[in-house]
Amino acid sequence: MHLNEGQLIDLAEGTRPESAEPHLASCARCRAELSELRAVMSVAAGVEVPEPSPLFWDHLSMRVHDAVAAEATRPRGSAALGLGRASSLWSWRVLLPAAALAALVAAAAVSIRSPSDMGGGGSPAGTASIGGVDSGVDVARLVDDDPLLSLLADLAGELDWDDVVGAGLTTSSWSVDRVVLEMSADERRELRRILSEELTKS
Amino acid sequence: MARALAWTTPGATKLDWGLTVVQPNPAAAADAVSVRLHELGEPELVAACLEGRIGAFDLIVERHRRTVYQLCYRFVGNHEDASDLSQDVFLRAYRGLKNFRGQSSLSTWLHRISVNVCLNRVSVKAPQTEPIENEQHVDTRSESPSEHVLRGERAVRVRAAVARLPEKQRAALILRMYHDMSHQEIADAVGSSVGAVKANVFHALQNLKRLIGEDVR
């Protein structure tokens, strides 16, 4: 009688010693089967899941937080556990401390601020350098026209400019649109959704 | 509420997209409540959730999100579905937390939920596995370029093959091989016997060998 599936698995996984199955020594077929099992196990075991974008983990936490908060704020009697913080932007701020949000805010702020304020080229006050190119665009109008930029500009007001400049942030190599471009489609969609939600609140 | 924007601590971080920002001070960023939550063990953290302490469930998510995502990814073989499924898993866990009695570890319990969420989902949706060029984040320093390509292609092929296994074989193989659950724990999770789990792992490996063929000697 050949070894059954369970016996072969126990041997292949090493939870049962080969000495416990005397049949193995006398049966080439079972030995071959065992060695094939071990080979495929070793190939499969070495295969990792690809690492997602570093932003993904906090993004996932935020999505769960929002879903849970939405659930918790349903009428009493449903599965509320009292996790009532439903503010999505709050999640972004807490969950993305130095990454996406700060980068976006800083990028927007630097882009929106006049280059002359930043010690950059001599554009007239009130124009912006977007995408590292002096566009001569009217900042106030641009910001008014784009709710995303306007919210980022508000947030940017909270930054300490000495620290931003001290950290080596300049307008030359990056801009809010570049940062937004570098985000995954998922992240962009989510940021847009949250920002527009936030804007319709006020 | 501007703690995410408190850029006052030294220590600059170069982000992937070429930005340099200053990390906020983690100690200053965390308020007293979350500091205490971080010190809690599993049962206390669950209790804190049930008492409605803000942030307790967030912390559970933070501790287990990687494992849950990886389990889901192995099931479906692509990032998009894995990320949707992970969210479902945690939402389901949140709803069911009051029924968590602590007989198993939280992670085993979450594995069980994950498997059930994945099994429900995959039965209504055919797997869309990643294209080969998505292979990434492999340490290539000690490999030649051709070894690297082969390794990446093989990994993609193995993951795709796993995601194509029949559901019960897939569940048994993933939980046993990648999440270190015992046969008994898997049997409990999928509602079968230890014998059936071993048979499923066995057939999963045989099918895998057939699907990835030339890779196995």
Ligand SMILES: [Zn+2]
């Ligand atoms: Zn035999």
